[in-house]
Amino acid sequence: MARNSRLDDEAATELHNRRANQIVAQIVNEPIAAGGTISDGMILCESVLAGVVLGCFELGSDAKVLDLVVGRVKERLAKARLEDLEPKGNG
Numbered sequence: 101m102a103r104n105s106r107l108d109d110e111a112a113t114e115l116h117n118r119r120a121n122q123i124v125a126q127i128v129n130e131p132i133a134a135g136g137t138i139s140d141g142m143i144l145c146e147s148v149l150a151g152v153v154l155g156c157f158e159l160g161s162d163a164k165v166l167d168l169v170v171g172r173v174k175e176r177l178a179k180a181r182l183e184d185l186e187p188k189g190n191g
Contacts, residue, residue, distance in 0.1 A: 127141055127144050127148065128141045149169075153166060
C-alpha cells in the first residue's frame with residue numbers, strides 16, 4: 101500500500117486548481133444540461149459546501165469555519181472583479 105506524503109505548496113496548488121475546475125464544471129454544467137437553471141447549480145453548491153464542512157469539522161466549530169471560508173470567497177471575488185476592470189482616463 102502506498103504511503104501518503106504531504107503535498108508541497110506547488111503540488112497542492114496544482115491539485116486544488118485542477119480538481120476545483122473539474123468540480124465547478126460539474127456543479128455549474130450538469131444541472132443546466134439536465135434542464136435546470138443557475139439556481140439549481142447554486143443549490144448544489146450549497147449542498148456540497150455543507151457536506152464538506154460536516155465531513156471535516158465537528159458541529160459547533162462549523163460557524164467559525166464558514167465565516168472564514170465565506171470571507172476568503174468574498175476576497176477572491178473582489179480580486180477577480182478588480183482584475184477585470186479596464187483602467188479609465190488618459191493618465
